[in-house]
Amino acid sequence: MEHIYISDIAAYEGQEVTLHGWVYNIRSIGKVWFMIFRDGTGMIQGVVVKSEVTPEIFELGSKLSQESSVTISGTVRQEKRSIGGYELGIKSIKVHQLATDYPITPKEHGTAFLMDHRHLWLRSKLQHAIIRVRHQVIKASRDFFDNNGFTLVDTPILTANACEGTSNLFNVDYFDTVAYLTQSGQLYSEASIGAHGKVYCFGPTFRAEKSKTRRHLTEFWMVEPEIAYCDLDENMDWAEKFISYVVGWCLEHCKTELEILERDTGMLEKVVPPFPRVTYDQAVQILKDNGVDFTYGDDFGGADETIISSQYDRPVMVHRWPAEAKAFYMKRDEKNPDLALGVDVLAPEGYGEIIGGGQREDDHDTLVERILHHDLPMKPFQWYLDLRKYGTVPHSGFGMGIERCVTWITGIKHIRETIPFPRTIYRLEP
Amino acid sequence: MEHIYISDIAAYEGQEVTLHGWVYNIRSIGKVWFMIFRDGTGMIQGVVVKSEVTPEIFELGSKLSQESSVTISGTVRQEKRSIGGYELGIKSIKVHQLATDYPITPKEHGTAFLMDHRHLWLRSKLQHAIIRVRHQVIKASRDFFDNNGFTLVDTPILTANACEGTSNLFNVDYFDTVAYLTQSGQLYSEASIGAHGKVYCFGPTFRAEKSKTRRHLTEFWMVEPEIAYCDLDENMDWAEKFISYVVGWCLEHCKTELEILERDTGMLEKVVPPFPRVTYDQAVQILKDNGVDFTYGDDFGGADETIISSQYDRPVMVHRWPAEAKAFYMKRDEKNPDLALGVDVLAPEGYGEIIGGGQREDDHDTLVERILHHDLPMKPFQWYLDLRKYGTVPHSGFGMGIERCVTWITGIKHIRETIPFPRTIYRLEP
Numbered sequence: 001m002e003h004i005y006i007s008d009i010a011a012y013e014g015q016e017v018t019l020h021g022w023v024y025n026i027r028s029i030g031k032v033w034f035m036i037f038r039d040g041t042g043m044i045q046g047v048v049v050k051s052e053v054t055p056e057i058f059e060l061g062s063k064l065s066q067e068s069s070v071t072i073s074g075t076v077r078q079e080k081r082s083i084g085g086y087e088l089g090i091k092s093i094k095v096h097q098l099a100t101d102y103p104i105t106p107k108e109h110g111t112a113f114l115m116d117h118r119h120l121w122l123r124s125k126l127q128h129a130i131i132r133v134r135h136q137v138i139k140a141s142r143d144f145f146d147n148n149g150f151t152l153v154d155t156p157i158l159t160a161n162a163c164e165g166t167s168n169l170f171n172v173d174y175f176d177t178v179a180y181l182t183q184s185g186q187l188y189s190e191a192s193i194g195a196h197g198k199v200y201c202f203g204p205t206f207r208a209e210k211s212k213t214r215r216h217l218t219e220f221w222m223v224e225p226e227i228a229y230c231d232l233d234e235n236m237d238w239a240e241k242f243i244s245y246v247v248g249w250c251l252e253h254c255k256t257e258l259e260i261l262e263r264d265t266g267m268l269e270k271v272v273p274p275f276p277r278v279t280y281d282q283a284v285q286i287l288k289d290n291g292v293d294f295t296y297g298d299d300f301g302g303a304d305e306t307i308i309s310s311q312y313d314r315p316v317m318v319h320r321w322p323a324e325a326k327a328f329y330m331k332r333d334e335k336n337p338d339l340a341l342g343v344d345v346l347a348p349e350g351y352g353e354i355i356g357g358g359q360r361e362d363d364h365d366t367l368v369e370r371i372l373h374h375d376l377p378m379k380p381f382q383w384y385l386d387l388r389k390y391g392t393v394p395h396s397g398f399g400m401g402i403e404r405c406v407t408w409i410t411g412i413k414h415i416r417e418t419i420p421f422p423r424t425i426y427r428l429e430p
Numbered sequence: 431m432e433h434i435y436i437s438d439i440a441a442y443e444g445q446e447v448t449l450h451g452w453v454y455n456i457r458s459i460g461k462v463w464f465m466i467f468r469d470g471t472g473m474i475q476g477v478v479v480k481s482e483v484t485p486e487i488f489e490l491g492s493k494l495s496q497e498s499s500v501t502i503s504g505t506v507r508q509e510k511r512s513i514g515g516y517e518l519g520i521k522s523i524k525v526h527q528l529a530t531d532y533p534i535t536p537k538e539h540g541t542a543f544l545m546d547h548r549h550l551w552l553r554s555k556l557q558h559a560i561i562r563v564r565h566q567v568i569k570a571s572r573d574f575f576d577n578n579g580f581t582l583v584d585t586p587i588l589t590a591n592a593c594e595g596t597s598n599l600f601n602v603d604y605f606d607t608v609a610y611l612t613q614s615g616q617l618y619s620e621a622s623i624g625a626h627g628k629v630y631c632f633g634p635t636f637r638a639e640k641s642k643t644r645r646h647l648t649e650f651w652m653v654e655p656e657i658a659y660c661d662l663d664e665n666m667d668w669a670e671k672f673i674s675y676v677v678g679w680c681l682e683h684c685k686t687e688l689e690i691l692e693r694d695t696g697m698l699e700k701v702v703p704p705f706p707r708v709t710y711d712q713a714v715q716i717l718k719d720n721g722v723d724f725t726y727g728d729d730f731g732g733a734d735e736t737i738i739s740s741q742y743d744r745p746v747m748v749h750r751w752p753a754e755a756k757a758f759y760m761k762r763d764e765k766n767p768d769l770a771l772g773v774d775v776l777a778p779e780g781y782g783e784i785i786g787g788g789q790r791e792d793d794h795d796t797l798v799e800r801i802l803h804h805d806l807p808m809k810p811f812q813w814y815l816d817l818r819k820y821g822t823v824p825h826s827g828f829g830m831g832i833e834r835c836v837t838w839i840t841g842i843k844h845i846r847e848t849i850p851f852p853r854t855i856y857r858l859e860p
Contacts, residue, residue, distance in 0.1 A: 003659070005579060005627070020659035021627070022821045040627020040658065041579060069821035071659075099820040119621035119813045120820060122583075128625055135582045142572065149435060149471060152565045153552075156851040157587070157634045158600075158649050160858035170588075172611065173601045174648075175638070179858055181602065188851055191549035191860070195558055197435070197451070197470020204587045204633060208605070218604075219588050228470065229433070229450035229501075383549045383860035390529040390550060391452045391499035421586040421618055428590035428609055430621070430813035 006042035009076055009086050018073045019044070019088070022123075023064050023099075033061035035090070036083065037072060038123075042256075045082045046072055046090045057093050066105070067123070069096035118421060119430045129257035130417055133250060134406045138202075140249035141223045141400070144242055145200045150225060153192035155185030155201040161380035168207045170218075181206035184399060187329075187384055189226035190360060193395055194387060200225040210425055215302065215352060215415055217403060219423040226397030232341040232359040235396035236317050239345055239355055240275040242400070243315055247271040250409050263411040267348055270313045275345070279320045283308050297322045306350035315354070319343040328370040331359040343398070351408035357398020364388035436472035439506055439516050448503045449474070449518070452553075453494050453529075463491035465520070466513065467502060468553075472686075475512040476502055476520045487523050496535070497553070499526035548851060549860045559687035560847055563680060564836045568632075570679035571653045571830070574672055575630045580655060583622035585615030585631040591810030598637045600648075611636035614829060617759075617814055619656035620790060623825055624817060630655040640855055645732070645782060645845055647833060649853040656827030662761075662771040662789040665826035666747050669775055669785055670705040672830070673745055677701040680839050693841040697778055700743045705775070709750045713738050727752045736780035745784070749773040758800040761789040773828070781838035787828020794818035 003018040021039030028034075035046040050058050064070065074090040104120055114121045121127055145152070158179040162169050170181040185201035192199040202223045209216055225238065247268050250258070258265055278286075287294045290307050300308065300318075309316055323332055323340040330340035342358035361367050367388055371381055406418035416422040421430065433448040451469030458464075465476040480488050494500065504520040534550055544551045551557055575582070588609040592599050600611040615631035622629040632653045639646055655668065677698050680688070688695055708716075717724045720737050730738065730748075739746055753762055753770040760770035772788035791797050797818055801811055836848035846852040851860065 007579065020823070022624070040581070040623065040625060067821040069823045096824075097822045102820050117813075117816075119618075119816060120624070122622060122625040131583060131626070132581060134584075138582055139572070139576055142569070146569055149437065151470070151562060152568055153561060153850050154564075154634075154651065156649060156853060158636075158853050158858060170609075171603045174858060175640075175855055177858070179600075188549075188860075192552060192850060193470065194452070194550070195470060195552040196561070204584075206588075210605075219586060221584065380859075383547075386547075386549060390532050391497040392527050393450070393499045394526075420583045420622060423586060423588050425605055428588060428604060428607070429810075430618075 003071070006037075006039050006044050006084065009042075009044060009084070012076045013078055013086070014076065016073065016075050016091075017088075018071060020071050021069070023066060023068045023070060025066065026061060026064055028061050033058075035061075035064065035072075037070070037088075043083050044086060044088055045079070046074065046088045048090045048093075052089070053091060057090075060093055060095065063098065064093075064095070065099050065102065067099040067102040069099070070094060071096065115416070115422070115427060116430075122420060125260060127417065129254075129260040130406065130410050130412065131420060132257045133254050133261075133410050134402070134418055136250050136253050137246055137402060137406050137409065138221075138223075140246040141242075141402070142202065143249075144245045145198075145223075145225055148198070150198045150200045151192075151196040153189065153196060153199040153201060154203060155182065155188035155192075155224075157182050157203065161377075168209055170206050170208050183207060184222065185224050186226065186397060186399065189224060189397060190384070190395065191387055193226050193228040193393075194391065197229075198225070198227050215404070215407075217415060217419065217422055217424060220419065221402040222399045223402065224397060224399040226395065228393050228395050230359075230396045231394055232319060232343065232396060235357060235359060235398060236275075236277060236319065236343055237273075239317065239343070239357065239398055240273040240315070243275075243345065243355070243405075244272050246405065247409065254409075258410070261410050261412065263409075267313070268409065271315065271348075275315050275317050276312045277317045277319060278308075280318055280322065280339070281320070283318045286311060297325060299325060300344075302350075302352055305346050305352045309346040309348050309350065309352075312348065315345050315347055317343050317345050319358075326358075328374040328376065329360050329367070331361045341396075345398075347404075347408040349408070349411075352404065354404045354408060355398050355400045357396065359394065359396040362388060362392045362394055364392065433501070436467075436469050436474050436514065439472075439474060439514070442506045443508055443516070444506065446503065446505050446521070447518075448501060450501050451499070453496060453498045453500060455496065456491060456494055458491050463488075465491075465494065465502075467500075467518075473513050475509070475517045476504065477517055478520045478523075482519070483521060487520075490523055490525065493528065494523075494525070495529050495532065497529040497532040499529070500524060501526065545846070545852070545857060546860075552850060555690060557847065559684075559690040560836065560840050560842065561850060562687045563684050563691075563840050564832070564848055566680050566683050567676055567832060567836050567839060568651075568653075570676040571672075571832070572632065573679075574675045575628075575653075575655060578628070580628045580630045581622075581626040583619065583626060583629045583631060584633060585612065585618035585622075585654075587612050587633065591807075598639055600636050600638050613637060614652065615654050616656065616827060616829065619654060619827060620814070620817055620825065623656050623658040623823075624821065627658050628655070629657075645834070645837075647845060647849065647852055647854060650849065651832040652829045653832065654827060654829040656825065658823050658825050660789075660826040661824055662749060662773065662826060665787060665789060665828060666705075666707060666749065666773055667703075669747065669773070669787065669828055670703045670745070673705075673775065673785070673835075674702050676835065677839065684839075688840070691840050691842065693839075697743070698839065701745065701778075705745050705747050706742045707747045707749060708738075710748055710752065710769070711750070713748045716741060727755060729755060730774075732780075732782055735776050735782045739776040739778050739780065739782075742778065745775050745777055747773050747775050749788075756788075758804040758806065759790050759797070761791045762796075771826075775828075777834075777838040779838070779841075782834065784834045784838060785828050785830045787826065789824065789826040792818060792822045792824055794822065 345355035775785035
C-alpha cells in the first residue's frame, strides 16, 4: 500500500502520487468536478477533468458522498488558491466504500447529538484541530521534563486507601476488597524523588464530581512533576518555565490548527517568564478593589479567577493560601504558620486554574499532627511517613490538568472537546 | 538552592560545586573517610580529609548513616578508579536529616519485605536502573510514533460496556451505574483513525486476572498504534521497525543502567529488521519437531513460546492464527477463512509475547455476523459498527505491553520490578 500523506505533499510537486483517505466535500461545474479530500494529516483539493479521465471515474462526481473512503492518484500541482497550497490533478479513483447518510452534515447539530456521535464527530475540522493541539501539548509536556533531567515514574491508578476522604473517589471491586481510582500521583511521586531526585508522572486521574460545569470531567489527564530539594519559589520557577515552553511549542507547531480554531494568538505570545506572583492576600485585595463581596479564607470561584487573571497579560501565580482550607500535606509558611506554601496558576482570558501545587511538609512529627488534625486514618500513611523518617528533604511539585491547558490554548468554550472520549457524570459512551 | 547534579559533573572538573542528595555508604580509614553519595541522577564518591575540614565536619564520618539527607560542597576531581570517573573533595556538609535504622540494608531481603517497602526499595541501585530503562522505553515509544506521523489520541479508561465478556474486567461504581476499566484502547483507536489516519494511544490498562505468574500484573501500561489503510504485512513492518527503534534507543541511552543490571546486550544488538515471520502452522511444526505434545488450535504457553523464539536470534512474528480462538474483530484470511490475520511478536531469550495485533474486520455485515456468533450483545457495538458504515477502510494495529518489553530489555526475572508501584491480585500497597 505505497502511498504518501497530505502533510508531505510539498515534496512531491510535479510528481504522480497516491493518497488514501475520505471524501470531505464534492462540487461540480459541468466538465470539471472538485473533491476536498482528507487523509487525517490534512486536506487537499482534487480536480477531475472530464477529458482527462475515463467516463467511470468522471461519473463518480455524482456518486461519491461525504465520508466515502477512496484512494486517489494523480499529479501534485502548486495552486495557491487551494486549501494547503497544492491540488491534485486526479487520474484515477478507487472507491473502498460509498458512505450513505453520514449523520454529521454541514448543518448545525445539538451538543448531545454530537457527543453521542463522538466517534464520528472527531473527524470534523475543528475537533481534528483540537486533538492535534492536545497531542502537541502532551508532547511538549513530556519533552520539557525529559529535557530537564526529570525521570518519568508512573504512579498507580488503583490505590488501596481513600487518603483524603472518599467523597470524590470512584470505588473499584478489586477481587475481595475495594480499590479507589487515583485522584493524583503526588504522594507516590514524593516517594519517587527519593530514588530519582526530579520525577514526573503522567496519566489519567479521576474525580467522582457531580459538577456539570464546562470545566469538569470525571476522567482527565494530569502531568505532575515533583522535585527534591526544591522550595516554593523554585517550584514557581519550574511552573512558569514549563507553561511557557508548552505554549511556545504549540505556537510553533500548531499554526494551522490555531488558525482553523480562529484562536487569537496575541495573548499566547505574551506567555514568557517571569509570571506575576501575588499572594492570596493580594489576590483577595484585587477582588475587593473590584467590588467583589469575598470571604477571606474561601477558595476562588470561576468568576473570581477571571477578575484576578484579567489584571495581567500572562498567567498569574497565586501563592501562600490560608492553611486551614488546604490539604494536610502542605508545608506552612515559616513566617506565618496560618499560611500554606501552595500555589495556583491561573490562565489569562478567564480560563481559570491550570496548575495547583506547592511545597510539601517534610517534617515527620508535624505531618503526624496534621493527619490527626484532619481526622485522617494513620495506618494508610505509614509508607508516606517513612519518607520523612529516612532522609527527608525539602520538596515541592505541582500538577497541570492537560484538558484545562488545551481548553485555554485552543480558546474553546467547553473542556469536553479537549479529550477524545469525554467522561462526565451522565456520559460513559461512546 | 543553586546546585548541580551528578549527571552533569564532568562539566565542572576543577570547580567547586554543591550537591543535594543522600548518603549511600560510608567507609573510614583513619584520617580520611569516603562517602558514596547519590542524588537520583547518579553516584559519586566524596572524600573527607581530616586536615582539610573543620572537626565538626570530620566527625560526621562516624555519625552519618545510610539514606541520611545531606548537601555537600567541594571540588570536582577526575578520578578514574571512582564510580562515575570523578570524585568530590568535600569541604562542607549540611545535614538535613540523620536517617536511623533504614530498613533496606545491603543484606538479602525477602521479596515480600521488599515489595512492602517498595517506596524505599525504588532507591536501590538495581531498581533505580530498571525504572530508568522504563523511562527510556516509554520515551522511545512515544518518539517513534510522534516522529512517524502518528497522532496521540487518548482512549478512555472508564468504559460503559463489557464488550468481550466480564470475566477479566474490573467493575467501577459510576454514580448510579457500573463502568469497567479498559483492557485496551483498540476499539476507540479504530474510531480515531477515521479522523487522524495513523494514531496511537498510551495508557494504563487493567486485567482482573487471578494469575500469579511472573508475567502478570493487574495494572499495566500499553502503547497501541492503529493505522488506516494498512494490511497485516504492513502492520508487521511497523511492529519490527518500532521494536528495533526502542531497543536501539535503549542500547544507546541506557548503557550505564544495562551495565548495572549486568544485561548481556549481545542479543539486543541483533534486534534489527527484518524479523522472521512464521505462520501459526509453522510455529506448531517447530513445537512438534521439538517433541512437544501440542494441540492444534491452542494458544502457546510460556514454554512453547520459549521453544519457538529460541529458533531465532531476534524477535519472531507468528501470524495467521486459528480464527475460532481469536477475538471477534479480527479479519479472516481471504485465502483460508479458518485463519485470522493476527500477529504475536515473541521476544527472544524466553521473554514471551511482547506484542499482539492484527488486521481488523472492516466489513459491516461480516462484523455483525461475528458479534452474533460470539454471542455478544449488539447494542454496545453500534458506534463501533458505525465505523464500518461511514467510510470503512482496511486497517490494522497492535499493542505492546511496556512492562513486558522492559522485562526483556533489562533481562530481569519478574515483571513486578518493571513498574514503580506494581498491582497484583494480592497487592494494592504501597
